[in-house]
Amino acid sequence: MPVLAETGEGPGKAGGMGPREVSFRRLRSSDLDLLHRWLNAPHVLRWWYDEGTSYREIEERYLPRIEGRETVKPFAILHQDNPIGYIQSYPISDGGDEQYAALVDVEASAGVDLFIGDPRYVHRGLGQYIVRAFLSEHVFSNPGVEVCAIGPEPKNKAAIRAYEKAGFRFFKTVQIPGKPETEYLMTLTRKEFEGHFD
Ligand SMILES: CC(C)(COP(=O)(O)OP(=O)(O)OC[C@H]1O[C@@H](n2cnc3c(N)ncnc32)[C@H](O)[C@@H]1OP(=O)(O)O)[C@@H](O)C(=O)NCCC(=O)NCCS
Numbered sequence: 001m002p003v004l005a006e007t008g009e010g011p012g013k014a015g016g017m018g019p020r021e022v023s024f025r026r027l028r029s030s031d032l033d034l035l036h037r038w039l040n041a042p043h044v045l046r047w048w049y050d051e052g053t054s055y056r057e058i059e060e061r062y063l064p065r066i067e068g069r070e071t072v073k074p075f076a077i078l079h080q081d082n083p084i085g086y087i088q089s090y091p092i093s094d095g096g097d098e099q100y101a102a103l104v105d106v107e108a109s110a111g112v113d114l115f116i117g118d119p120r121y122v123h124r125g126l127g128q129y130i131v132r133a134f135l136s137e138h139v140f141s142n143p144g145v146e147v148c149a150i151g152p153e154p155k156n157k158a159a160i161r162a163y164e165k166a167g168f169r170f171f172k173t174v175q176i177p178g179k180p181e182t183e184y185l186m187t188l189t190r191k192e193f194e195g196h197f198d
Helices: 029-039 055-066 098-104 127-139 157-165 190-195
Strands: 022-026 073-079 082-091 109-116 147-150 169-174 183-189
Touching: 022 127, 029 055, 029 082, 055 073, 073 127, 082 127, 098 109, 109 127, 127 147, 127 157, 127 190, 157 183, 183 190
Parallel strands: 109 147
Antiparallel strands: 022 073, 073 082, 082 109, 147 183, 169 183
């Protein structure tokens, strides 16, 4: 039985959508089936399309992260201990992709990307809590990180709004060479994070 099997239960009427139900754990190779399913779901594929959709492509992309051979750290997003999505963090200015670091051009910065893979949990207000819990536990917990950056596509209005609700603000638009769309780069400093109350 896969370690990370989706349960048949959705959020439920009584199931809360608040921050207390959200947690994270490192992604495992046994999660790749679920990741494959999520990355082929239309609501994810619309915005997360450049890493391939076949199982083999996904394995090639995510196994090095799972095995710690890349600076990208992959996590499963859990809601009441059930996997509902994927989130990753990576250094930008210090040991990350040099080309991306030059584009962002912010000292002591780290990046985050995520998607809610289970469609039952999308557009229910959970994204802001996922982001804030992750920043607290896995980004600003690193004393070397002063700024977090996140780069949705300009057309991804739902993501931009969810990140604004988590405290991010527009910083600049960047064009990563070879990518079909620009990034609407948003940033949040440690100080802003600590002073942000909903
Ligand atoms: C982006 C994402 C993390 C946002 O989290 P979320 O919990 O779904 O976000 P919210 O429910 O807070 O909705 C954010 C905004 O989307 C808009 N929205 C709400 N319902 C929507 C719907 N059915 N369709 C499109 N947009 C909708 C609203 O403007 C909402 O803001 P508001 O509540 O202040 O009005 C999540 O939707 C997701 O993972 N989407 C799929 C993949 C993706 O886009 N990943 C991000 C790549 S950068």
